[in-house]
Amino acid sequence: MLRVWDPQAFLEFLNERRTRFYPEVEAQVRAILDRVCREGDEALYDLTLRFDGADLRGCGLRVAEAEYAAAAAQVSAEFRAALQVAVDNITAFHRPQVPHSWFMTRPDGTIMGQQVSAVDRAGIYVPGGSAPLFSCLLMTVIPAVVAGVREVIVCTPPDRAGRIDPHMLVAARACGVKDVYKVGGAQAIGAMAYGTATIPRVDTIAGPGNYYVTLAKKLVFGPVGIDMLAGPTEVLAVDDGTADPEWLAADLLSQAEHPNGMVILVTTAGVGRVEAVGAAMERQAAALPRAETIRRSVAELGAALTVASLPAAAAIVNAVAPEHLEVNVADPWSFLPLVRHAGSIFLGPWTPEPIGDYIAGPSNVIPTEGTARYASPVNVETFIKRSAVTCYSEAAFLAQAPHAVRLALTEDLQAHARSMQVRLEAAARRGSAGIG
Template identity: 45%
Template sequence: MTSGTATGPEAGAAATITCLSQAEAAARLEAIAGRTGGDQMAAAAASVEAILEQVRREGDQALLELSERFDGVRPEPLRIPAERLAEAWDACDPQLREALELAHRRILEFHRRQLPADLDVQGPHGERLGRRWRPVERAGLYVPGGRAAYPSTVLMNAVPATVAGVQRLVMVTPPGPGGDPNPTVLAAAHLAGIEEIYRVGGAQAVAALAYGTESIPRVDVISGPGNLYVTLAKKAVYGRVAIDSLAGPSEVLVIADHTARVDQVAADLLAQAEHDPLAAAILLTTSAELAAALPEALEQQLAGHPRAGITRTAIRDWGLVVVCDDLDTAAALSDRFAPEHLELLVEDPESLAGRIQHAGAIFMGPYTPEAVGDYLAGPNHTLPTSGTARFAGALSVETFLRHTSLIRFNRQALEATGAAVITLAESEGLHSHAESVRRRLEG
């Protein structure tokens, strides 16, 4: 078991991955979780603030200019005609259409089960207490472009919003080199029932959704992952609109024992590393033999890999292997990291899953690669990253709902509780709060 540093991201560089002891692992995991901080974050935040202000002031004109600057395309008109979405669906390869339909059906069936029920409770004195759920009126769906096309992200955002009952879905996605987004993304949007799509991405798209422009309406919720600039823009506009989460670069943590196949472990680590140079791929294993065999398995699968440069950079910079004394130690280290995706390639995955406290999604057993969750298992693939699984969960139907409390007291209920309300109000020095109850009791 060795560690080293690759000479660069080029396709011929060695597929080295850092190997550490248990004692060293916790600090390295903390560094990986915080990999998007520092000077890069400060500089990006300043740039995002300028972009937001420009869009707020100049509207559509700013979107055109910023798209031309960052994407090399001036997307006029901003909105994609609805007939182009149907054309993209019709032009789809039949096998791809079938796969999209299967994914859409499974995601829809799972998310329909998430709808919360209204609450209606009768209190001990005849009062009625409740909670009522209603959808937001407009949802903004951000679908990234750039290094890859993500029709799966279209489905994972549109389905919960549709199930929630949102009436107006507004999708934004970066223009491609020819001006239009990826045709499979448009086909997925057509399948999901999205009719309003704008060819704009980056922080400027988030600004348009938050502030509104001449063409793009202001929304109530913005969902969907993006790069650092998109994430910082969502953070900056939160409070003006709701957001789903602040998603960072993707990550997978695999816990494996002696039953795991090294080729499957390597494939699953590379499946995250190919997303982004900042993607993290971590293996915690009780098998020293597996750890020792991993570098060669990675190298074999990287030979001729179409995204070898990105993947090697991620493995070199954010890859990690730790040999653990036992699975309890591996589970404790995993909980400390709180991974977005957690794979359990162990003899008894269900038992180990019961010991895990913090993870965005848990994939159990050798036939459950993380890729099935990305595309069609059913649960949402938009998950908490960078340790936020300690307090956050996946995108869901509730992301697009808000709840209202319902309270109705009768005289009996007020008489039974009013004295306590008056006492509490007076303890806070709020005279009129107490008086509002007292006058009803005296009337």
């Protein structure tokens, strides 16, 4: 079920895939964003009917209080209990990330520092489709709430009847969301970026989505901040032959369950090991409801690479910079220092990637397609900004401003220099008057 690749050939294939560009899709997204910017709610009603098959003109774009009440009655006590464990774990993980303002006083009396504050309003996008991904809601909303964001709103596409899955609504209320809007796709990103009569404009947009959503986030960046440009999910499992092949197979299939999910096995145990894991994947996939999606993902984006050593495996990991990295080796902690680029790392046989999707604590909204080389999962910092603070004393200014004037004049920026010179001249006049 897994195709065995030459490592170098696979990396070349990956690079080519990751650099593809679809200008025709970008043109469609631009048109959607333009409509939302010009027409506001009217565009959202029309586009939701067109793309999601839901006519919301009767009930409106915003989820009503009665819908939250109805949702609460539809979910089980077991779901609520599991949800609370997830909320507690995610909150506990993100609390230590909160940065604090700081200030320092130099010997000359100048006070320098940094003031930390959260954005005022964050917009969270939660994908729809065949599964209610309330886990994405938790993993993006909770870091924003912990960061201190005053208002968090959520956009997610409705079903054809204009409803939002009750588990999604219960999850939203469990982590402090006041308003959920029944809007998906690029039009939701436009609504949060530009604002409409119903949906308020936000400062930062976070959350994964399909290619249209990702392109929309790219195009609105500037007027609003974004978390990342996320692509299809991916998992890379490093194996030294000590893990149970059935467990490895199950872990790889968990990401192939998503359309276009990429699954990669890097093993030091040879081709026979690949065959054993592949056979286990085939057996397990046959019994899964999403078998067709899984087989398509694995056929298109399933890969196995055999390497001679764990350092060689680490070199592959760092070149791929996977979204999810599973380390299934005898001593995973000794492998960890070799990893430089990975979005989220799962160590040992009892830490399958899906436990991170739901309940471990770190966000499951993670950089994909190699962007873990420079980007991080959604976290408190996604919703934080820093303001530099400077306060010179008169003595410090008089001592340092002549140097700054010299630098400004060297750049031929006369007005910059003059801003400082007027103060220096005033101080000189005052000093002369005092001497006289």
